[in-house]
């Protein structure tokens with residue numbers, strides 16, 4: 034039972050970007066992928082979500098390959114991505130954006146509505162329900178993007194730099210929301226971040242991605258404590 | 272006054288067909304330049320089933336609409352999708368739909384011959400008096416239908432979940448696919464609806480001029496003009512564009528002679544394009560992150 038990326042190679046037209054990346058996310062697990070700008074983090078999550086094609090290697094969920102299925106089908110099977118830059122539908126309201134998320138959960142209903150709990154915990158979402166998404170602040174947009182993803186009833190959730198462009202305070206709030214999503218939905222979460230510290234503190238396990246290769250992996254606390262990571266990603270002078 | 276009323280009625284015809292362009296543009300950012308031939312296809316399919324006396328006229332219309340819808344969805348899947356794979360600057364679909372237009376024109380001409388054939392299905396004869404102007408009932412029917420279809424589309428886009436999906440796809444197809452909805456499927460459905468509208472227009476129009484392979488051609492230029500004036504991304508656009516274009520060209524040809532009518536209409540297009548490239552009611556495409 035897990036989401037597996039197996040010796041994945043992919044990229045754009047002629048440029049190969051990932052050179053055999055392997056990683057695993059278990060159910061309910063929070064896994065961080067850290068790496069500097071241009072390391073290939075976005076390429077990785079977009080490929081898992083089905084927006085880029087797999088050149089070689091495999092993607093599996095619970096043992097069966099989904100490397101050849103469409104992005105829409107992956108979303109319907111519960112592999113849900115929150116893209117870099119959030120990508121809300123700018124002219125839809127908050128409510129309509131979240132309604133779009135529910136489309137991916139069609140046929141996988143039952144149990145309590147995962148969105149309801151988030152709306153209770155973050156009343157700002159309800160306050161903004163009828164507002165057009167592009168009028169929200171960056172922090173609010175990220176909350177909506179995460180809620181929209183939860184509406185899709187994710188089994189595995191891919192988060193591409195959720196803290197991008199947010200103040201430290203807003204970042205904390207977003208991480209609080211991510212933590213809550215993990216508890217409420219039991220989804221396995223793959224969290225991609227350039228701001229490594231916060232991600233490594235929140236995660237169970239972590240991978241370091243460098244120039245399209247995994248250069249280190251292990252329990253998040255160990256990765257966070259290692260000299261290379263402290264120097265390269267946490268700004269600690271060596 | 273007469274020219275004004277006649278212009279509005281004529282604008283209705285163009286507006287109805289312009290809705291085919293607007294619909295496909297909203298969801299797929301493509302236009303089907305074979306729309307004129309879908310007009311003819313609809314008219315001839317209805318003509319072919321005209322003899323089925325057990326089927327009421329509405330049923331015959333529905334057959335024409337359905338056939339055009341299926342062909343339209345297939346045209347999108349096989350002639351548009353493969354030719355828009357290289358991003359926003361890939362406009363090979365423009366050539367492939369023009370090619371489809373020629374192929375359909377030749378096929379229809381081979382089967383049906385070039386001369387117009389009388390079509391009696393869904394035909395209202397006679398005229399009514401509208402503000403002192405004599406308007407043929409059939410033309411009035413088409414204009415009223417343009418308003419009805421537009422209102423239905425607007426309400427559907429605001430109030431139904433299919434409408435929500437349509438608005439989402441128009442804003443960001445990639446993110447729509449992350450919501451479990453295939454933009455390609457949305458495109459096929461839109462093409463089906465749009466070509467169904469073209470076929471409906473064709474049948475009703477054929478009742479006035481007869482069904483012929485080239486019957487769509489004169490409508491094509493005017494309805495593209497109407498769609499552009501109103502704004503290709505606005506469902507209300509065709510009504511506004513149709514009213515302006517229709518009235519302007521009718522009044523001009525009434526005052527200065529027929530050849531100036533169409534010229535004035537096309538001048539209107541140029542003025543709008545210079546002043547508001549997105550059309551009067553259109554939205555500038557958002558720059559996104």
Ligand SMILES: Nc1ncnc2c1ncn2[C@@H]1O[C@H](COP(=O)(O)OP(=O)(O)O)[C@@H](O)[C@H]1O
Pocket residue numbers: 045048050068069070071072073074075076077
């Ligand atoms: N659309 C694209 N076309 C070509 N190359 C790209 C494209 N997007 C990203 N790249 C390249 O792929 C590499 C990895 O980018 P990306 O996955 O966005 O990194 P990260 O998310 O870790 O910052 C970079 O060298 C970048 O220049």
Ligand SMILES: [Mg+2]
Pocket residue numbers: 074075076117194
């Ligand atoms: Mg990135």
